[in-house]
Amino acid sequence: MGIHTSVEPDIATIRFLTPEGVLCRPMPPSVSDELLLSLYRSMTRTRTFDGKAIALQRTGQLGTFASALGQEAVGVGAAAAMAARDVLAPSYRDHGAQFVRGMSMAECLLYWGGDERGSDFAHSRLDFPNCVPVATQIAHAVGAAYAFKLRREDRVVVTFIGDGGTANGGFYEALNMAGVWKTPVVFVINNNGWAISTPRALECAATTLAQKGVAVGVEGLQVDGNDVAAVYDTVRQAVDKARGGQGPTVIEALTYRLGDHTTADDATRYRDPDQVRREWSREPIARLRAYLIGKGVWSADSEAALQQQCLEEVNQAVSAYQATQPASSDAMFDYLYATLPPAYVPQREIARRFAPSAGGGHG
Amino acid sequence: MGIHTSVEPDIATIRFLTPEGVLCRPMPPSVSDELLLSLYRSMTRTRTFDGKAIALQRTGQLGTFASALGQEAVGVGAAAAMAARDVLAPSYRDHGAQFVRGMSMAECLLYWGGDERGSDFAHSRLDFPNCVPVATQIAHAVGAAYAFKLRREDRVVVTFIGDGGTANGGFYEALNMAGVWKTPVVFVINNNGWAISTPRALECAATTLAQKGVAVGVEGLQVDGNDVAAVYDTVRQAVDKARGGQGPTVIEALTYRLGDHTTADDATRYRDPDQVRREWSREPIARLRAYLIGKGVWSADSEAALQQQCLEEVNQAVSAYQATQPASSDAMFDYLYATLPPAYVPQREIARRFAPSAGGGHG
Amino acid sequence: MAELSLVEAVNRALACEMAIDESVLLIGEDIGANGGVFRATNGLQARFGKDRVVDTPLAEGGIAGVAVGMAAMGLKPVAEIQFTGFIYPTIDQMINHASRLRNRTRGRLTCPMVLRSPYGAGIHAPEHHSESPEALFAHMPGLRVVIPSSPARAYGLLLAAMRDPDPVVFLEPTRLYRLFKQEVADDGESLPLDACFVSREGKDATLVAWGAMMQETLAAADALEREGVDVEVIDVATIKPLDVETILRSVEKTGRCVIIHEAPRTAGFGAEIAAEIAERALFSLLAPVKRVAAYDVVVPLYRLERQYIPSLDRIADAVRSVMEGS
């Protein structure tokens, strides 16, 4: 039956920087040194934040937390390719992107610290909140993009999903609709090799996840997700394409989850530490640092200053988070409907009556 | 971005007989004249049945009914490629296949006549019943195939889905699992060009539906679904492959729904009659008849005899259907659980008490 | 005022709101040229265009999900699910997103969508076409659930649902789609979304129903009247939030209550009403609160569906038993 068989598409991985930080193709014109420095700073901010968040969790000051360690280039690179007016539909591990979009670190801590106010972003107020039910955000992205297309608004939606999530029907249904409707949306698959303990090979038998696009007539691309330049440039082109009315793109970013799945996970139960060690040599921040230092635009001094700055920012955010007074029991009722229906008003009263006397701040 | 783009796979349509009934490739060795005659008879039976079922519905003697007019080659060809011990997981339009599997016409009428006993097949008792919620049967097929693989039983599952159904996440999730687990299952996509009123182009932007397999690492093939030899031979190979432990195959069969979606539908509301007229020149039965007559193995006499025989069979089935006494109200309770839990026993009593005095037969 | 069937009233409400509010759009399977399998959207694609009356691929979960995304960005999508038997894949999006988007974002994003579906048994439809899942949605905080029982109520309540700033599940009894016609004003006036209708006043017992079961219930009321039993009939119509006050007032007056629904008995919405009565009107009760519901069985194929749907006889029998106080 050979000749009739659907062929495995030949998908090449887009990359500019090798793991050693050496150019393997000329940097695209869109990627200036200035941009790279800004992406570098964003990645470093994210990593600093992650370290602190894990520490807070370990000391009982934060709930379960999903770190982006090792995957910073995907979120940062993709978000940097968006215009401010565009809309992000994130998963739960995309604070790298959200920080670029203007979400504050204190908001992020509030969310993982068990407080809905963390999703009431002061900036990028059309961005969707974190999405925990895997793959459900993809339809939101397509629906939002449909709205923009219908109203001829110049906005593009960028959405993220993990490798594991691409096995879910919700991903497929929405991707398919985007293909039919040619909505202005970019799907970024954050392929970090694992869905909790499930390795990529047990999630899907296809060679790449980019080829998911083939099933639905949507262009599929694969990038080195640890090369922020490749992520940025590829997403930028896909965003431009979407903006130009030429429909959606699915981009598989190859990266690696260097940490546990979340603070509730212990990856040593299922993952070979040698694999993790190997992957540390490919991670995005050191790679870009090597390149920037090689180009003479970065130094040990600038690094130290940046580290300091990030730490300060994180510490300030932690203080703000910890100073936030917990919401009252009314907070369970007041945003449920535009106006609380009379049927539920007595319940709000009961909740007030049984509320424990107000506790301290967060954490 | 051209060079990195996932390519549209080049999928050729497998065909032996042209619409005129002329060989365009040598018949495969697996397809003898004897087999073709038997397939021809099966297709004719199905078509005769469909005509009668529609007439029954129009005269108030049957409920809503989904005819297979024009698509007989898909069901018949695929089912003929199965061993008796294999298992079928049909959709709701696959009585062509079910008749080959031994479902009686009276059973089929009972089902569409609103009686669960129609799904208590006397033959092929492991076959799944009709499946109305589109795409939900695909997971059943994969689960069943998993059972056979686990128990090292020499059984393969064949399942059907419409073109419209392939947009559903249930199809994708199950197909993906089959790819990962290499279960012995064959997915036949009955692409009849329409999902009720929704044309193929509005269901999916991919060029073929066979390429859905690319997304999940499952081989995908496309056949002329009006060429029963092509359907038979392709499914046969896929069944052999599955039996040999080499995993699943998805086969898109290109056909056309010559009738309304169901008796509740009026396709003239949304479909160009010229398209239907054109498609009549490609339908599977006349095509095979032309070939068989050309080969000298079929004649006007044998045709008349077959028509007569099919009519008699159908009429007998109608009589049996009409003579079936309606079930009593107990029928709602007695197969709900292995043993009706005590909590629901009083309800069975109430139902008895309020049962209208027994009515007549079906229809 | 023209006489309209319930499905025509739905059509008119959709057309009315689409004409007034250009953020309203319709999505669903076969709602375009085909006008929906029941013709609820008949003519609307021709009138409002393919961008606002969108034939979707066959993916109910996806339909609900894109509706959430559209609504979050300020559109007012009205999604049609072809039959309630296929509504289950929407539950994930309805409970995990539609119903809580406002809450999760402290009001920053909202979800003004309507999920419409033909609902219930009684039309000799095929398998999986006759389900009554209102109780599932009624249990989800943040949703509204509305079930009209007449053309006029369908028109007014659907307008209200489309104008509501929060997600509404709108279930349309297929059995009533063409059963009778009624004068329906073309005035764009909506009905309140959290008030029961007292469809018939009476003093001896309170009958509570909704949707198509209002037919058997009102017929039972007529039959009982001939026996000298004068019942009050309440059409709940807005299942969630429930206007329990109207029901309690009636039960306080009559002292007896029979609740009727087409969904299976166990954990059906009738239980909620009975529970509220048991908590808040107990001492007014002269007789047990009875539920006349479908049995706890799968909706049978159509040969038995009339034995599944609570009948006038069953309702009347229950009322007679509460009149005897047992």
Add this chain to the structure above:
Amino acid sequence: MAELSLVEAVNRALACEMAIDESVLLIGEDIGANGGVFRATNGLQARFGKDRVVDTPLAEGGIAGVAVGMAAMGLKPVAEIQFTGFIYPTIDQMINHASRLRNRTRGRLTCPMVLRSPYGAGIHAPEHHSESPEALFAHMPGLRVVIPSSPARAYGLLLAAMRDPDPVVFLEPTRLYRLFKQEVADDGESLPLDACFVSREGKDATLVAWGAMMQETLAAADALEREGVDVEVIDVATIKPLDVETILRSVEKTGRCVIIHEAPRTAGFGAEIAAEIAERALFSLLAPVKRVAAYDVVVPLYRLERQYIPSLDRIADAVRSVMEGS
């Protein structure tokens, strides 16, 4: 007999049945090497192999669907859904297939599967990890719904669920997974699937609860005892089919009933119990039937979850009010 936590008891029941019955297999996300996110399947893949402890792709609808297919062919799949917040995509397969395969085929094909899931709030988990959807499943004809409240009950009821010839939804209170240990026999003895447990006898009022709420309920019983109120506590455990007789007997004795659950109040399973009492034990009642349930709100993020879960105070308050007859 060893002291086991609830999650260890689940593990032991799974291991026991897999050893006895080779048609039992486990499927779910991260149940293999990882042993499940709560370790319920810890060690089982190593013991029974990858073919019988199957790590699935991330697709709950597909998991339920393949379980139906497996069960139809005679396997006994036990599917784990990682958290009840992700159980909604299984509903379609559970209501449209699992619960009715036997009925649809007149017993020709059956569906002996178990759908397990950690359930409920109270462990400071992230968003969507704290849901209590038992009422949804309880409304589906053809299913069984089981919720253990202790290690011993988890062991015996899970064995029974796996041995039952029909589909069972088995919800395991995460809050109890490691809260306490208890002696659990390793004897392979199952518990009945349609009988409530009278966990504490008393004469003044009947408290009805299940799952993790048994904690607050029993604690409230203790507190009330110190006030001189002697309550009976019933652990429903098998929500569906409901052993209402045990509850009615108790209410007939005490004349008072308070029903406690962690799911939102409206159309929660407590309504079903209250409705049954209002119909069948009305004249035994000395006070209104009260429900102490979560509010009709979305489960809040963890800072407020303790205000969401019915507290000992709320329960005791309700009992005091029924003791006063109001």
